[in-house]
Amino acid sequence: MTQLEEIAFAKVNLFLNVTGRDEQGYHLLESYFALLNCGDIIAIKESLALNCITENAEIREGNIALKAFEAIEAYVGTLKPVEILIKKKIPIAAGMGGGSSNAASTIRLVNTLYNLNLSMKEMADIAYNVGADVPFFIYNNSAFATGRGEKLLPLKLNISLPLLLVKPPVNVNTKEVYKLSVKSFTPNLEEISAKSAIEQIYYGKNDLTAPALIIAPPVSVTLDIVAKQTGCIVSRMSGSGSTCFGIFSDEEKAKQALYNLNRTYPKFWCHYQLLEL
Ligand SMILES: C[C@@](CO)(OP(=O)(O)O)[C@H](O)COP(=O)(O)OP(=O)(O)OC[C@H]1O[C@@H](n2ccc(N)nc2=O)[C@H](O)[C@@H]1O
Numbered sequence: 001m002t003q004l005e006e007i008a009f010a011k012v013n014l015f016l017n018v019t020g021r022d023e024q025g026y027h028l029l030e031s032y033f034a035l036l037n038c039g040d041i042i043a044i045k046e047s048l049a050l051n052c053i054t055e056n057a058e059i060r061e062g063n064i065a066l067k068a069f070e071a072i073e074a075y076v077g078t079l080k081p082v083e084i085l086i087k088k089k090i091p092i093a094a095g096m097g098g099g100s101s102n103a104a105s106t107i108r109l110v111n112t113l114y115n116l117n118l119s120m121k122e123m124a125d126i127a128y129n130v131g132a133d134v135p136f137f138i139y140n141n142s143a144f145a146t147g148r149g150e151k152l153l154p155l156k157l158n159i160s161l162p163l164l165l166v167k168p169p170v171n172v173n174t175k176e177v178y179k180l181s182v183k184s185f186t187p188n189l190e191e192i193s194a195k196s197a198i199e200q201i202y203y204g205k206n207d208l209t210a211p212a213l214i215i216a217p218p219v220s221v222t223l224d225i226v227a228k229q230t231g232c233i234v235s236r237m238s239g240s241g242s243t244c245f246g247i248f249s250d251e252e253k254a255k256q257a258l259y260n261l262n263r264t265y266p267k268f269w270c271h272y273q274l275l276e277l
């Protein structure tokens with residue numbers, strides 16, 4: 001029996017401005033979504049009943065991969081059920097889009113498994129009904145995101161960032177963070193371009209940091225720990241947290257920081273990558 005498998009990559013929000021709210025209460029964003037080189041392994045095959053098995057992590061609420069399958073069925077009509085196997089490597093409730101990426105992989109793999117011939121646009125539309133971040137993982141290209149995060153402009157920045165991701169042992173619920181989110185919004189950027197994205201990456205912010213700190217004070221400590229590492233030039237939170245990241249002046253200093261943090265904070269999840277954008 002055919003089994004298809006892929007890596008469901010994680011993302012980081014290098015900056016995130018909340019610029020308003022739409023009629024449904026969703027927040028409008030301007031953010032640069034960067035695709036990372038780490039991810040979950042997800043496999044799919046035809047089965048007698050719809051089922052999702054998750055290794056390395058307990059998903060207490062309904063698995064979003066199942067929701068993604070149901071969203072395809074809502075679009076194309078009834079399909080033979082599938083079994084989805086996910087080996088979780090992306091930390092959960094961490095602002096790295098793990099669940100959203102699993103959902104997008106499910107849509108892509110089901111499209112291939114059942115020869116549905118859905119276009120990228122169709123898959124992105126299905127993805128949007130599953131979650132605001134899911135369309136990004138259909139395209140899997142680093143991009144400048146607006147709207148709820150689904151309007152994606154792939155922008156090549158021609159920069160390499162020595163990036164260290166650091167997640168403290170605390171999880172953050174996205175919906176709760178948005179509920180506590182800012183009441184005064186950041187004005188829209190004057191232009192959406194590679195130049196403005198680079199400026200925001202080096203000198204910008206993440207507007208979800210303040211609400212995340214109310215829910216998860218260890219995020220503040222983590223931001224300080226990252227900022228104090230030799231060579232760190234930017235220390236910021238990704239998405240709704242709790243993962244923070246540091247951008248370093250060079251690769252060696254970032255790798256040294258990874259070594260230091262792994263030794264000093266064994267309960268933190270850390271990942272180093274030279275991010276080519
Ligand atoms: C904050 C971000 C930044 O990339 O990432 P994560 O921290 O989740 O990784 C995203 O906006 C998370 O998007 P996603 O996780 O897909 O959110 P959804 O499932 O669509 O929505 C969960 C809840 O968050 C709120 N929500 C989400 C997106 C948005 N632009 N405005 C919102 O207000 C809504 O209350 C919604 O009910």
Ligand SMILES: Nc1ncnc2c1ncn2[C@@H]1O[C@H](COP(=O)(O)OP(=O)(O)O)[C@@H](O)[C@H]1O
Nearest residue numbers: 062063064092093094095096097098099100102
């Ligand atoms: N396949 C999945 N992977 C991760 N989390 C999932 C999945 N399905 C449902 N969830 C639930 O979605 C919530 C957010 O998870 P996740 O996508 O990892 O975080 P974030 O939105 O911060 O990037 C968690 O509470 C988790 O229980």
